[in-house]
Amino acid sequence: MSPRRAVxxxxxxxxxxxxxxxxxxxTAGISVTLAGILVNGLAYLVPVLAARRLDPADLSALAAxxxxxxxxxxxxxxxxxxxxxHHARHGPxxxxxxxxxxxxxxxxxxIAATPLLVTALDFPVEMPALLAVTTAAIVLCSRSLGExxxxxxxxxxAIGMALLAAGRYGGVIAGLLLGTGPTGALAVGALTxxxxxxxxxxxxxxxxxxxxxxxxxxxQVVAGGGATLAMLVVSYADLLLxxxxxxxxxxxxxxxxTVLSKGALWAPQVAAVLxxxxxxxxxxxxxxxxxxxxxxxxxxxxxxxxxxxxLAFRLAGGPDYDHLGRYAPLFAAVGALxxxxxxxxxxxxxxxxxxxxxxxxLGMAGLVAVTAALRPHTVPGLLLAALGTAxxxxxxxxxxxxxxxxxxxxxxx
Numbered sequence: 001m002s003p004r005r006a007v008x009x010x011x012x013x014x015x016x017x018x019x020x021x022x023x024x025x026x027t028a029g030i031s032v033t034l035a036g037i038l039v040n041g042l043a044y045l046v047p048v049l050a051a052r053r054l055d056p057a058d059l060s061a062l063a064a065x066x067x068x069x070x071x072x073x074x075x076x077x078x079x080x081x082x083x084x085x086h087h088a089r090h091g092p093x094x095x096x097x098x099x100x101x102x103x104x105x106x107x108x109x110x111i112a113a114t115p116l117l118v119t120a121l122d123f124p125v126e127m128p129a130l131l132a133v134t135t136a137a138i139v140l141c142s143r144s145l146g147e148x149x150x151x152x153x154x155x156x157x158a159i160g161m162a163l164l165a166a167g168r169y170g171g172v173i174a175g176l177l178l179g180t181g182p183t184g185a186l187a188v189g190a191l192t193x194x195x196x197x198x199x200x201x202x203x204x205x206x207x208x209x210x211x212x213x214x215x216x217x218x219x220q221v222v223a224g225g226g227a228t229l230a231m232l233v234v235s236y237a238d239l240l241l242x243x244x245x246x247x248x249x250x251x252x253x254x255x256x257x258t259v260l261s262k263g264a265l266w267a268p269q270v271a272a273v274l275x276x277x278x279x280x281x282x283x284x285x286x287x288x289x290x291x292x293x294x295x296x297x298x299x300x301x302x303x304x305x306x307x308x309x310x311l312a313f314r315l316a317g318g319p320d321y322d323h324l325g326r327y328a329p330l331f332a333a334v335g336a337l338x339x340x341x342x343x344x345x346x347x348x349x350x351x352x353x354x355x356x357x358x359x360x361x362l363g364m365a366g367l368v369a370v371t372a373a374l375r376p377h378t379v380p381g382l383l384l385a386a387l388g389t390a391x392x393x394x395x396x397x398x399x400x401x402x403x404x405x406x407x408x409x410x411x412x413x
Contacts (some may be wrong), residue, residue: 014052025210025412026272027154027155028152028154028155029154029243029270029274031154031155031157031158031159032157032158032161032270032273032274033383034158035157035159035161035162035165036197036219036266036267036269036270036273038161038162038165039161039162039164039266040164040262040263040266040267042166042168042170042173042271043165043169043170043262043266044259044262044263044316045169045173045348046062046066046169046172046176047059047062047063047255047256047316047317048259048315048316049173049176049177049309050062050063050176050182050185051252051256051316051317051318051320051321052317052318053176053177053179054181054182054249055255055353056174056248056249056251057248057252058181058182058251059252059255060242060243060248060251060252060255061122061123061182062182062185062186062360063123063239063252063255063258063358064121064123064239064240064243064255065123065127065131065182065186066172067075067143067236067239067240068110068117068121068131069131069134069135069138069239070232070236071108071229071232071233071236072106072110072131072135073111073135073138073139074225074228074229074231074232074233074365075102075105075106075139075221075225075229076102076103076106076135076138076139076140076141076225077142077224077225077228077232078098078144078221078222078223078224078225078226078227078228078229079095079098079099079102079139079142079143079146079221079224079225080142080143080145080146080149080224081146081224081228081276081346081349082146082216082220082221082223082224082225083095083142083143083146083147083150083216084146084147084149084150084276084277084280085150085220085224085276085277085280085349085350086150086216086220086326087146087147087149087150087151087277088150088151088152088276088277088280088281089280089281090214092147092151092206093214093215094215095212095216098142098216098218098221099139099140099142099143100140101218102139102221102225103135103136103137103139103140104136106132106135106136106139107132107133107135107136108132110128110129110131110132111128111129111132113128113378114129120244122329124183126183127182127183127186129188130183130187130189131186131190133190133193133194134168134189134193134194137165137167137190137194137196137197137356138168138192139191139350140197141160141164141196141197141200142198142293143201143204144160144197144201144203144204145157145160145161145164145200146202147206148160148203148204149273149276149277150276150280151201151277152277154273154274156204157205159203160200160203160204163196163199163200163203164196164200166192166269167192167194167195168189168192168193168196169189169194170289171185171188171189171190171191171192171193172185172188172189172191173185174188174390175187175188175189178234184268191386194294196311210331211358216355223349223356224246224349226357227345227348227349227356227357227360228345229357230357230360230361230364231338231341231342231357231360232353233360233362233364234360234363234364234367234389234393235261235265235334235338235390237367237368237386238254238258238334238367238382238383238385238386238389239254239255239258241367241371241382242255242382243335245371245375245376245377245382246377246378246379246382247377248296250377250378250379253317253321253324253379254379254382254383256313256316256317256321256324257313257316257324257327257328257379257383258331259316259317259333260305260312260316260328260331260332260335261331261332261334261335261338262335263301263332263335264298264301264302264331264332264334264335264336264339265332265336265338265339265342266334266339267297267301267339268293268294268298268337268339269296269339269342270293270344271289271291271293271294271297271343272290272294272342272346273289273291273348274286275289275290275343275346276285276346276350278348279346279347280350287343290343290347291343291344293339294339294340294342294343295336295340297336297339298332298333298335298337298339298340300337301332301335301336302329302332302333302336303329304332305328305329305331305332306328306329307326308328309324309325309326309328309329310322310323310325310326310328311325312325312328313325313328324379327379327380329384330383330384331336331383333387333390334383334386334387334390337390337391337393337394338372338390338393338394340394340398341359341390341393341394341397342359344397344398344400344401345357345360345397348400348401349402356400358400359393359396359397359399359400360393362396363389363390363392363393363396364389366388366392367385367386367389370385370386370388370389
């Protein structure tokens with residue numbers, strides 16, 4: 001037998017891990033990057049159109065509604081993360097029942113919260129039901145995306161990301177173009193979102209074979225969902241606080257600024273997406289590469305915002321918001337910091353750390369305490385509180401990431 005072919009299980013696994021990042025720099029990386037651009041582009045287009053077609057009060061309502069979908073749909077992100085990690089370690093397993101339960105819980109939460117949302121956020125009474133449909137569809141799609149990500153089928157993952165973005169945002173964009181108002185736009189969006197789970201399930205289908213993998217448990221999904229919930233709550237909290245603390249016009253202006261934050265948060269997501277399956281199998285080099293890529297991307301976005309802040313606000317919200325350009329690098333910095341935190345959070349989850357999201361909940365508590373005490377009623381006041389929270393949260397997560405966690409077992413193929 002040729003020595004080149006005489007490679008044992010450990011050598012095979014190590015060879016695969018070594019190939020990982022070179023693959024990500026090729027077709028896989030390009031595909032996921034392009035899909036991420038499309039996802040972020042469609043997500044960006046929604047508030048851009050809304051700022052031009054809705055008055056400030058309706059703009060704030062739509063922004064808060066979409067932020068609420070992102071928060072309540074976090075168990076879906078936790079499901080995707082848990083499925084991806086489980087798939088990377090053990091191979092495919094049946095998660096359909098767990099997915100259906102997760103989707104039902106998310107939708108039921110929004111329905112049950114209707115009185116609160118109508119009272120506290122001044123939503124129309126039918127809006128929570130529309131958000132429930134969209135959220136359930138997103139959660140159902142998360143299982144398929146997790147299987148594709150954990151199996152390192154990144155080209156199909158990119159296609160799935162694009163299809164979900166089209167279903168999630170395409171209908172809202174169409175509704176805005178048709179002049180249906182925030183409720184009508186969300187209704188069209190709920191319809192298009194509901195069509196996507198079946199398509200993604202077919203995309204992620206694998207040949208049937210006997211699986212010996214242990215079942216994915218609800219506890220694993222709860223762990224991933226809890227950590228991701230902390231991530232999105234702390235990164236979207238300022239947007240929801242703006243609706244409570246600021247005037248309608250300032251809340252609308254703040255929602256335009258958060259377009260820059262979310263762009264800086266999600267623009268480098270390709271690094272985290274490609275790294276996760278390898279982190280789950282013990283490849284520590286993946287974390288370093290992901291952090292470098294994410295940090296560099298954030299730095300470029302902050303610098304660009306500093307040089308062209310007025311243009312950034314003009315593109316995001318129109319000429320009425322041009323005067324807020326001096327705040328653009330601060331909004332971008334908030335998102336860039338949370339992007340780094342997100343990579344570190346994924347690493348802690350993949351390593352099986354206990355309480356991986358504790359720094360994020362502490363940051364959230366700090367933001368609530370500061371805003372409750374100071375009651376900022378201006379855009380810069382709330383923005384400074386959000387930036388301070390982002391800095392503190394990222395620093396705490398970096399310290400926590402230095403602590404050893406349970407090392408995941410790399411299983412041979």
